Amino acid sequence: MNETVVVPLNNATTVKGVCAALGISHEGFITDKFYNNVELHDKKYKMEGSNGKTLVKTRFGPPKSYERALAKEKEGIAKLGEKWQGLRDLNRVTFEFEDPLILTLVHRALITKFEVYGLKNKFSDDIYATYSQPPDIHMNLDLGEGWLVEVQLMFSSILDIKKELHTYYDVIRASEPRVIFAPLFEKAPSLVDFKDKEIAELKQLMDSNKEVEAMNIKAGIFASPEAEIAHLREENRKLKERMDAIAKLSVGEN
Structure with missing residues (x-):
């Protein structure tokens, strides 16, 4: 889609140029002569930034x-029964615009180049008097050989709002309280990340204890070598128990 629609459009300078680049006819499509020759790279059409x-x-x-x-x-099966036709959104793409004219051109190009299996105009006040989802043009297209996207x-601006609201959408569609307890607003470190980090720290501590033990034995600086060595080895034993406990957590053991 980038190569067939986005790149030609971004490289064109007028509506006629866009239609020529995308292989679509502008006759009867954009009837106002002003729009046919408008400079598309004027700042009012370009993407912000x-x-x-x-x-x-x-x-x-x-x-x-x-x-x-x-x-x-x-x-879907519960709602539509035999009328359910399966998932159509396993692969997803959003086209982002600043101006309705550019959106109209891309829509025209897509419905010309690809077979349409579903289309909803969520900007229509007649159909969507209130918005339960962000207003947009929503389509299912066949990219070839039945591959729907x-x-x-x-x-x-609507896309920015959608991103902010998606967290609350996750809350609304949660099937049980347990799902709500999952971190929603920030990406929390996973148990595996925590396990790996803590085990690395514990190993470092054990290595440090062994170094201290070796240094003390070599230097002979403590009054009771046996007691000091026994203490350090007990510390290492406790550290190993902690490491084993964390490792079990990562595979769901108690």
Whole structure:
């Protein structure tokens, strides 16, 4: 999609140029002569913070997780029964814009170049009097050989709001209290990260104890070598027990 839509559009300078680059006809599409010849790299069309040549950006979402895919499949079957046609959003991309004219051009290019399996205009007041989801153009396109991808055409400011609200969306769709207890607002270190970090620190402590033991034996600076060595070895034994306990936690043992 980047090569077939985004790059040609960002390199074009007029609506006619965009249509020519994307292989779409502007006849009967943009009827106002002003728009046919408007300079697209004018600052009012470009993306905020861009160099003046970026009219659209793509954001490719991560593939839907296995757990979420199963949950959504189950929800779809429960809601629609035999009418459920399966997941269409395993692969996702969002086109981001600052201006409705550029959004319109990309929409025209996509529906011309790809087979459309679903389309919702969430900007329509007639259909969406109130918004339960961010307003956008939502499509399912076939990239070829039945490979469906979810496509959203969205304005930058709305995308920013969507990002902020997604945490609360996770709370709303949580299936049980246990899910809520998971870290939502910040990425917390995982148990494995914690385990690896603490074990590394404990190993360092054990090595340090061994070095102290060796130094004390060599220097003969303590009154009771046997007692000192026994103490250090007991400390190492406790450290090893702690390391074993942490290792068991990582595989779900008690």
